[in-house]
Amino acid sequence: MDIRKYLPILEWLPKYEKTQLKGDLSAGITVGIMLIPQGMAYAMLAGLEPIYGLYAVTIPLILYAIFGTSRQLAVGPVAMVSLLTAAGIGSLHPESTDQYLLYALTLAFLVGLIQFGMGVFKLGFVVNFLSHPVINGFTSAAAIIIGLSQIKHLFRINLPNSEHVQEMLVAIYQNIHETHMLTFAIGVGAILVIKYGKKIHSSLPTPLLAVALGIALVWGFDLSSQGVKIVGDVPSGLPTISFPSFDFGVWSTLIPIALTISLVGFAESFAVAKTIQAKHKNYKLDSNQELIALGIANFGAAFFRGFPVTGGFSRTAVNNQAGAKTTMASVISAVLIVLTLLFFTDLFYNLPSAILAAVVLVAVSGLIDLREPINLWKKDRSDFAMLIVTFLVTLTLGIETGILTGMVLSLGMVIYRASRPHMAQLGRVPGTHVFRNIKRFSNLEEKEEVLMVRIDGPIYFANVKYIKDKMDAWVERKRQKLTTVIINLESVPSVDSTGAHELHEWILSWRALGIDVCITATKGPVRDALNRWNLIECVGADHMFIDDQSALEFLDKKLAKEVQERYAPYATQCD
Amino acid sequence: MDIRKYLPILEWLPKYEKTQLKGDLSAGITVGIMLIPQGMAYAMLAGLEPIYGLYAVTIPLILYAIFGTSRQLAVGPVAMVSLLTAAGIGSLHPESTDQYLLYALTLAFLVGLIQFGMGVFKLGFVVNFLSHPVINGFTSAAAIIIGLSQIKHLFRINLPNSEHVQEMLVAIYQNIHETHMLTFAIGVGAILVIKYGKKIHSSLPTPLLAVALGIALVWGFDLSSQGVKIVGDVPSGLPTISFPSFDFGVWSTLIPIALTISLVGFAESFAVAKTIQAKHKNYKLDSNQELIALGIANFGAAFFRGFPVTGGFSRTAVNNQAGAKTTMASVISAVLIVLTLLFFTDLFYNLPSAILAAVVLVAVSGLIDLREPINLWKKDRSDFAMLIVTFLVTLTLGIETGILTGMVLSLGMVIYRASRPHMAQLGRVPGTHVFRNIKRFSNLEEKEEVLMVRIDGPIYFANVKYIKDKMDAWVERKRQKLTTVIINLESVPSVDSTGAHELHEWILSWRALGIDVCITATKGPVRDALNRWNLIECVGADHMFIDDQSALEFLDKKLAKEVQERYAPYATQCD
Structure with a gap:
């Protein structure tokens, strides 16, 4: 001392x-x-x-x-x-x-x-x-x-x-x-x-x-x-x-x-x-x-x-x-x-x-x-x-x-802000691997089958409802052709137990609707938390990506493979 | 209705x-x-x-x-x-x-x-x-x-x-x-x-x-x-x-x-x-x-x-x-x-x-x-x-x-979390343009003259003190050779008036110590706020960058130019 x-x-x-x-x-x-x-x-x-x-x-x-x-x-x-x-x-x-x-x-x-x-x-x-x-x-x-x-x-x-x-x-x-x-x-x-x-x-x-x-x-x-x-x-x-x-x-x-x-x-x-x-x-x-x-x-x-x-x-x-x-x-x-x-x-x-x-x-x-x-x-x-x-x-x-x-x-302001994290629906800047908020940039590339979301803040009990409501509204708007939700966690510093429970529920409820989930760009502590709560297992290790671009490429390949498999019988016939 | x-x-x-x-x-x-x-x-x-x-x-x-x-x-x-x-x-x-x-x-x-x-x-x-x-x-x-x-x-x-x-x-x-x-x-x-x-x-x-x-x-x-x-x-x-x-x-x-x-x-x-x-x-x-x-x-x-x-x-x-x-x-x-x-x-x-x-x-x-x-x-x-x-x-x-x-x-937990945003000191993944938290990855490239900081959360009244204290500690540790602080705002969704006031003060106080400030990767709403509070003017429009890599390249060029200018008289002598 x-x-x-x-x-x-x-x-x-x-x-x-x-x-x-x-x-x-x-x-x-x-x-x-x-x-x-x-x-x-x-x-x-x-x-x-x-x-x-x-x-x-x-x-x-x-x-x-x-x-x-x-x-x-x-x-x-x-x-x-x-x-x-x-x-x-x-x-x-x-x-x-x-x-x-x-x-x-x-x-x-x-x-x-x-x-x-x-x-x-x-x-x-x-x-x-x-x-x-x-x-x-x-x-x-x-x-x-x-x-x-x-x-x-x-x-x-x-x-x-x-x-x-x-x-x-x-x-x-x-x-x-x-x-x-x-x-x-x-x-x-x-x-x-x-x-x-x-x-x-x-x-x-x-x-x-x-x-x-x-x-x-x-x-x-x-x-x-x-x-x-x-x-x-x-x-x-x-x-x-x-x-x-x-x-x-x-x-x-x-x-x-x-x-x-x-x-x-x-x-x-x-x-x-x-x-x-x-x-x-x-x-x-x-x-x-x-x-x-x-x-x-x-x-x-x-x-x-x-x-x-x-x-x-x-x-x-x-x-x-x-x-x-x-x-x-x-x-x-x-x-x-x-x-x-x-x-x-x-x-x-x-x-x-x-x-x-x-x-x-x-x-x-x-x-x-x-x-x-x-x-x-x-x-x-x-x-x-x-x-x-x-x-x-x-x-x-x-x-x-x-x-x-x-x-x-x-x-009240602290709590209000904390309960309403900024979220963005992402699109690709044409010709690049850069993804930006579609609300702030025009001409971004978006796929009809994919919803890309970035959450800017921790996922925890005070904001899970807000996050889900916002995502639901976005999912609803693309519902027709939507096959995959990509959640970008690059700006998420932490996930608490309530957040993990909810994330798990979201994934199950989307799957029930036939919508697949990919997670991209997790930070270290978030990846640890997802792992602890068995969420990586739930999402599937092959559905976790380093960035949005890799996720999109994976989806393209998956689609191609599905198409290929669908046509495989005819392919053999041709042989 | x-x-x-x-x-x-x-x-x-x-x-x-x-x-x-x-x-x-x-x-x-x-x-x-x-x-x-x-x-x-x-x-x-x-x-x-x-x-x-x-x-x-x-x-x-x-x-x-x-x-x-x-x-x-x-x-x-x-x-x-x-x-x-x-x-x-x-x-x-x-x-x-x-x-x-x-x-x-x-x-x-x-x-x-x-x-x-x-x-x-x-x-x-x-x-x-x-x-x-x-x-x-x-x-x-x-x-x-x-x-x-x-x-x-x-x-x-x-x-x-x-x-x-x-x-x-x-x-x-x-x-x-x-x-x-x-x-x-x-x-x-x-x-x-x-x-x-x-x-x-x-x-x-x-x-x-x-x-x-x-x-x-x-x-x-x-x-x-x-x-x-x-x-x-x-x-x-x-x-x-x-x-x-x-x-x-x-x-x-x-x-x-x-x-x-x-x-x-x-x-x-x-x-x-x-x-x-x-x-x-x-x-x-x-x-x-x-x-x-x-x-x-x-x-x-x-x-x-x-x-x-x-x-x-x-x-x-x-x-x-x-x-x-x-x-x-x-x-x-x-x-x-x-x-x-x-x-x-x-x-x-x-x-x-x-x-x-x-x-x-x-x-x-x-x-x-x-x-x-x-x-x-x-x-x-x-x-x-x-x-x-x-x-x-x-x-x-x-x-x-x-x-x-x-x-x-x-x-209390909401407020506690809100007042302590996650922050990372960044280093470059060797051979790439990717920057990561030096605490979570080893072997990242760091320059002695540059402190790179990423703030993961809004900058506002409830957390400015925490952010400043943490940055001060990092500045202190690199004090000897430090010439520039690069603040990465990619995960900052908003800056309120207190945050803007403080950011202004930080910049002035670092300048007084001979430390320059660059800001990178601002999101739309943050860039708007910085603009409203005349902070872009204060930082200097040429000190705002789309990403960390550009900032580093700018610093390298600036350094090279300074070296060049210092040797310029001798150069003419040689001619």
Whole structure:
């Protein structure tokens, strides 16, 4: 056992170089500065006091630095997971902010447990079953829900918590007239600063700039007395130890959302880690170790007053651009947050909530993807349908139902495809020994007495009925003169017991109709299976051919021989 | 619309012939005689008075005769469905026999609703996902559970109702000393008569013979006063109209078992119908119409004091052997039962329950299949594992959990297979243009600079990771001198959007490593997809080849040209 597999930090720390430190320092500070407003904003999105967003990026960041296999991934609160946290806890109707926090810690703990468990049992492959269009539709819908959830801070109006777009839109329509214009102006100003400030200088930390401007404005003009909501007291000092709830009633309510967070969080995190890793290639990603690392980071969140975390898209990109070489950058970010917690929390007293809402809005606006649905509409209608259904279900029936629908759609698609293998009726390209699908090429040579079929996929219980039905239809169409069915198995990788049983039955039932069966181009494992199930004996060893051409030549010879035998008596008479 | 599709009776009734009536009459009487003891026995197995077994074969039989597409299928109570009925109703803890009956009617109604609905929505294909080994393991286990459930009647001992084998065995062990020897002797005698009576004459209705002998013995020697349990009063007359419960509390408890009965019942029925149809071929089976017909038959059971019914294995075989040509045979069986209900019910007063238990035991003993597991152990270990797991789970955790496990296993298998397409690294058969898997053939020609890969399956979201990981491992092994990857797509039937995205990324990442990519032997739909996703442009139209040989020749020429160009300056110098 190689300990470095489980503690990837040992891969790089022993040979850590000064040149690497330069990049890590620059990236660590950049991301740290970014984390201050984002952490607070996402905590607010999750329904918690802003300070918990800062707690959530101390211990978890350091834990990921030790256990994670990506060297640039920036772990912490992200928009989608924070929204899911709020939705999950909301359904438990907590009675106090203490209880709310307890549920948030419990959720982090459960997410940790699930991700750690999935990693240990090597279940990382599960996210493969969230297909690309499903993730895309889900993300766009979630971004819209997140955006709408920030309207109440931006307009300073009362809105109920909901994750159903139709309810939110109605509530916004009913309350929009109560908009607090000063708050709204600050929010819109912040959006402009964050979004277009980059144009002045690309490395300007615009969210922090908006935060600083907001604080200065509120402080300078005493805006809080004019109704602008501010963050208020932010306690100073490091997070103390906390414990999740071990009440199984709470667990059973939180587990569905914990599962959703685990999967969605890991999918987001691993996708960005893969993209960045592809640019470096000096280390390897391990999906199961990633799950373990994220699980441990979430344990850190659970025991140090955080809430569920994962690898974030935008911060990871910034971290990489700013030159991060190893997870030392994350450690430096964490140290920066620790210093903030120790010495600078007082500064945030006058921070307007609308500015944090602006941070969230700008972050999620980039997640709404219009190009991909248009692209899929043009190129792949069934993938487009998956995207749109997931999008609409998420938008109208909620996040959890959305991701579940997406998974069911994806798995349904796998099963649907698996149960309908591609099949082709073959004809010969004139003058060659090449056989092709008669549906895709015209002028192919076909014999009236012979049906040639190629099956493209394994023959097994889930698809035998489909295969038989299709062949039956083809046999029916040529019934008049048909004497032989040639089954080309070149694209069949395996035959299971049900497939073998059925194949046997097909052959017998065709023989009963006076139709002979030849099998061509079997692959090794298929030939083995046919042999095991005595199918070669049933077909007849002389009816098995290396390719379609040999089978046809055999049939021609057989026919010739039959003709010869029929005329043999007359031949002797002539002698 | 062809009305005969929905009323298959119209297919044969208008041209019904005298010769057909002869066969139908013989078969109808034979099955009718068989139905009297079996119906009563299965009613007892379902936890109902024996008379309900006779009710369940009147209207349902006639309804199936009208709507069913099989001409030999004998519908009625069967062992497995009766056992499931008892298990489902038991979990509702009915307080009286009236309530028990109400639940049985409700169950029949729900089964009818589910099967009818599945038929209308053309969901007949769902049973394909119960694989052969899963059905085999499930049936053997259910047969054992059914057999054990009859022990209490055969030994006349008290046993709790249970569907967990371990509990049943413990209870039997604890109570076996209370065996009523006279009852036991009658039961064993009946088993011998039913099982070996056939040896005297193959068309002897041995179950009815056992029933007659039992009645005669009890009546002649007044055995009921000596403790032999008898059936007692059997009310005479036809079943009156009944109504299922429409209490949604009852429905929600019964729905899981109703779903199980619908699927298992249909699977059993359709399997036997298919086997028999294959011997006749003068009509066609339609799985969705079969579901509709069985659904309507169950409605008949629900409204005429029956309980869930389906097409039975043994009775159908007997029906066919006895010469049934159309479902007229079923109508004749039903008429026979009606006559029995009207005139002969008094005869059954003295029938010992142990004889009905013997009827069930002999019927289910044939369902325990030892050959198939042994066969699978030798020929297909993964199918063997599915069989054994389903068998053990059904035996120890109950029928419902068993069938659910079987379905999950089957679907899991579909997904597992779908996510791991077969792949081969290719080499050239020396002296030919034929390329084969280097793992299955030795002495194949391979170039150090070229990796040739064939993917056997669609490229889509569920398997892209597996494909990439496998290719990466192969690339890694040849890394030293590798210049080109040739991907053979001859067995790839389709590429979805995720597959296209990934393929694009792979190509870019290999290029970044200095490895070129060629694609060969694409099928029509795949070429279309590659074109739509601009992948042909990305690979380069001159890097797409009709077959592997052309790709290799292209590479040779390219190499030669590169060499030529490198030496070109010297060449001119020489001139």
